[in-house]
Amino acid sequence: MSKLLEAYRLRVRRKRKLLRAIRKRRELRSVADRTREIRPGDILCFTTLRNERIRLSYFLRYYRDLGVDHFLMIDNASDDGSREFLAEQPDVSLWTTPHSYKRSDFGTDWINGLLRRHAHGHWALVVDVDEFLVYPFCDTRPLGALVDWLDASSMRSFGAMLLDMYPKGPIDAVPYRAGQDPFEIASWFDSGNYMLEKNPVYRNLWIQGGPRMRAFFGDNPERAPALNKIPLVKWHRGNAFVESTHMLLPRGLNLVYDQWGGERISGCLLHAKFLDTFREKAREELNRRQHYANSHEYRAYHERLSKDSNLWNQWSEKYINWRQLEVLGLMSKGNWA
Amino acid sequence: MKLFPAAPSDPSLGVILLVHSSLARAAQVARHWAESGCPLVIHVDKAVSAQEHAEFRRALAGLPDILFAPRLRCEWGKWSIVRATQAAAEIMLESFPEVRHVFLASGSCLPLRPLADLRAYLERRPQTDFIESANVEEVPWIVGGLGQERFTLRFPFAWKKQRRFFDAHVRLQRRLGYCRRIPEGIVPHIGSQWWCLTRRTLTAILEDPRRREYDRYFSRVWIPDESYFQTMARLHARRLESRSLTLAKFDHQGKPHMFYDDHLQLLIRSKCFVARKIWPKADLLYNTFLQTRESQPCPSEPNPNPIDKLFASARERRVRGRTGLYMQSRFPAPGRENGLTCAPYSVFEGFSDLFTDFETWLSRTTGARVHGHLFARHGAEFEGGQDVFAGGLSSSAAVRDRNPRLFLASLIWNMRGEHQAFQYGPDDSPEAGHLIAQDPNARISVITGAWAIPLFHSSLNFNVIRKIAALRQRAEAAHVDLLRSHATRARVRIWSLAEFMENSMENLQIIADTISPRAMRKLTEAPRLANLAGFGKFLQDLKNHGMHPYMMGNFPPDNIQPIRLRPSGARPRIMK
Incomplete structure (x- = not known):
């Protein structure tokens, strides 16, 4: 009985989330709508951003090369030329909004609204501009091969943990240039300090760890940011992201892991957050207070980084390729061969 | 650029091609078969749109010896696919009298070797039928649990689209004890759907006087495309080789594995004639294998072993996973871990209290990574006092x-390949004590009561010492009870302090040998023993204050040290 009740409660939550998404869609103003060019079977990429001009060229190139067919992007009041740049791209549809990021549930409502309208029946990739998807065989097989295989395996979602990347030395020692591969600078990561816990209601795994937990949240690790992500989903108009891309409803979509001892397929989202751009960003976000839990995360960063901004240590691992992440056990091929 | 016709026409091998998706690729492959001189009969699924079908026909226009079978709507696991094959086979046999072998392939099959090789191979075996055909009662490969029952139950619901009804209906029939009669004279066999039969066998199957009865029966069997020809061939074949000439591998769910561009070398080396399924966008594979190669005929046998191995390891990864790894897509429920950790490790309790340099000594003698108290309350004491x-x-x-x-x-997991050792004691987190006790990989060596030695050396107020001693003793007693209980899966060795000291060098030898069993070297150096002068008296003092220490065993109050131990500060004594 209580199980039924729980299922019903989640259903109500999902419906409410969808209603919110529809309502919040009014906050978006179209800048360049090229969605008519979307063909059946296209892989779509959804992104919200604010003042990320310097990152955009590499971001678009990376995902175009992987095989994303169309980008649907939301600009949250950028004033650094991001909007103008994106509006010119032939495979980008762009919306803009001056409204509060926080009050749209950190962008989730906006994204859900666009997903519902444009992604039904498509594979949708939802990433930030500093997140770069790595999946098994990504150096030889395009994203299309992955989603075809997921389709054939009757899998509707694909998990990819956030892997925080950082440079060796102070994070602002080497400036990032527009168009550059950020992992030429931030090429290091923590290979084995991740804590996992199952969320009994949503059934997703809650993952914490990496350099952020180690360096910023050593005293209260439960506040460390969540690293579990489900960025690639075969979209149905009834789906909804709940907290960023950490979890979804219906909750069956969150079961991207095996519970019987085996391994399912998974990838990683390489996170190019810790570059020289970060300190500026952290200060800005601290002032805007538009982030989760009163931006306590950014406060922690600010505090630590003003003392010492080196995240590197002798156990840091230097990134080579997806096979390395697979061997280290950060992601898995599952039964894809 | 390919010149047409590329190969001399030799119509001894006919190909039936079943096509239902990726028609552009199917047309490419059909063209390849045809240009190599094979007569073709193509069945295009009725679900394919008229426009796509027309395009497909146009792409093949002008090629000789291509016929089209009447189109049926083929649903996975249903009879229609066998029906379509039968019709195509009839057309083949009737229209191409020179055909001696008929090869069944799909639009997503890709020939890997020049067809001349295949023809030569078959020419050397003119009477042989190549069809994988295994007695259903004797093979374990069936996915989904339906073996014999495929032949004795009824399946009105589609497995892919009406899964719930399908399963419920199967359960219902099982409960009712329903059982279809298998026609007399046939023994159900199953195997790969892709075969290559001789004209003689195929004709005999299609012209069997009881064919109507068999067809009626098989039309209600589940997945008849894996059993109809496989069973019938057993009735009619003269020389049956139970293997498929088509390389097709299935995963643990019965779904065919795909081949991609990065499999190119593997496919070339496999020397298989035909492979499926190929990802339709694997341009490199299609471009490579569809070139007509005017090479010398190569008589080598197909050898799919490396590919089998690759897919077997993928299956292992998916089903068993990597033991001791917990990550985003492997998070076993309690009891399903196949092992809590990935490698053996050692836990020492009391040793670093009894020996002042135990950790450095252990790492020097065994080469293991030796940590302090990993579960100390103030934090993890990693080797060398590292923060990370x-x-x-x-x-x-x-x-x-x-x-x-x-x-x-x-x-x-992070240190796999290197043996890890750490200290544990009654001051550490009791939860960790439970953890290690449950783990078969833990090698736990305990010297009970050794925790009293640091107290003996401490300059604390005696009352405080007394209290700490009581707490430690209680914690250790509980922990030792746990280690001795039947629930403990770790390998455990327990000595009391007195027992250990009676024979300390031999005991140390045992420990060193378990960490590096292959070395099996005699210890040449002992760790430095803590100063125990007056220890017996200290214990007696505790007793006199009402706190009875018993975990360390018997220490006479008159301060007699076990004789075989060297005193603190002396040179290490070399044992015989």
Whole structure:
């Protein structure tokens, strides 16, 4: 009985989330709508951003090369030329909004609204501009091969943990240039300090760890940011992201892991957050207070980084390729061969 | 550029092509078969749109010896696919009298070797039928649990689209004890759907006087395309080789594996004639294998072993996973881990109290990574007092205690290949004590009562010492009870302090041997023993104050040290 009740409660939550998404869609103003060019079977990429001009060229190139067919992007009041740049791209549809990021549930409502309208029946990739998807065989097989295989395996979602990347030395020692591969600078990561816990209601795994937990949240690790992500989903108009891309409803979509001892397929989202751009960003976000839990995360960063901004240590691992992440056990091929 | 016709026409091999998706690729492959001189009969699924079908026909226009079978709507696991094959086979046999072998292929099959090779191969075996055909009662490969029952139950619901009804209906029939009669004279066999039969066998199957009866029966069997020809061939074949000439591999769910561009070398080396399924956008594979290669005929046998191995390891990864790894897509429920950690490790209790340099001595003698108290309340004491250890593990107590189980599993995983050892004692987190007791990989060596030695040396107020001693004794007693209980899966060795000291060198030898069993060297150096002069008296003092220490065994109050131990500060004594 209580199980039924729980299922019903989640259903109500999902419906409410969808209603919110529809309502919040009014906050978006179209800048360049090229969605008519979307063909059946296209892989779509959804992104919200604010003042990320310097990152955009590499971001678009990376995902175009992987095989994303169309980008649907939301600009949250950028004033650094991001909007103008994106509006010119032939495979980008762009919306803009001056409204509060926080009050749209950190962008989730906006994204859900666009997903519902444009992604039904498509594979949708939802990433930030500093997140770069790595999946098994990504150096030889395009994203299309992955989603075809997921389709054939009757899998509707694909998990990819956030892997925080950082440079060796102070994070602002080497400036990032527009168009550059950020992992030429931030090429290091923590290979084995991740804590996992199952969320009994949503059934997703809650993952914490990496350099952020180690360096910023050593005293209260439960506040460390969540690293579990489900960025690639075969979209149905009834789906909804709940907290960023950490979890979804219906909750069956969150079961991207095996519970019987085996391994399912998974990838990683390489996170190019810790570059020289970060300190500026952290200060800005601290002032805007538009982030989760009163931006306590950014406060922690600010505090630590003003003392010492080196995240590197002798156990840091230097990134080579997806096979390395697979061997280290950060992601898995599952039964894809 | 390919010149047409590329190969001399030799119509001894006919190909039936079943096509239902990726028609552009199917047309390419059909063209390849045809240009190599094979007569073709193509069945295009009725679900394919008229426009796509027309395009497909146009792409093949002008090629000789291509016929089209009447189109049926083929549903997975249903009879229609066999029906379509039968019709195509009839057309083939009737229209191409020179055909001696008929090869069944699909639009997503790709020939890997020049067809001349295949023809030569078949020419050398003119009477042989190549069809994988195994007695259903004797093979374990069936996915989904339906073996014999495929032949004795009824399946009105589609497995892919009406799964619930399908399963419920199967359960219902089982409960009712329903059982279809298998026609007399046939023994159900199953095997790969892709075969290559001789004209003689195929004709005999199609012209069998009881064919109507068999067809009626098989039309209600589940997945008849894997059993109809496989069973019938057993009735009519003269020389049956139970293997398929088509390389097709299935995963643990019965779904065919795909081949991609990065499999190119593997496919070339496999020397198989035909492979499926090929990902339709694998341009490199299609471009490579569809070139007509005017090479010398190569008589080598197909050898799919490396490919089998690749897919077997993928299956292993999916079904068993990597033991001791907890990650985003492997998070086993309790009891389903296939092992809590990935490698053996050692836990020492009391040793670093009894020996002042135990940790450095152990790492020197065995080469193991020796940590301090990993589960100390103030934080993890990693080797050499590092703040961060392998994989980025933090020494912070808060971070570690967020999930001690994963902390330990991660440590062992991160250092796989190197033996890990750490200290544990009654002051450490009791939860960790439970963890190690449950783990068959833990080798736990305990000297009970050794915790009293640091107290003996401490300059604390005696009342405080007394209290600490009581707490430690209680904690250790509980822990030792746990280690001795039947629930403990770790390998455990327990000595009392007195027992251990009676024969300390031999006991140390045992420990060293378990860590590096192959070395089996005699210990040449002992760790430095703590000063125990007056220890017996200290214990007696505790007793006199009402706190009875018993975990260390019997120490006479008159301060007699076990004779075989060297006194503190002396040169290490070399045992015989």
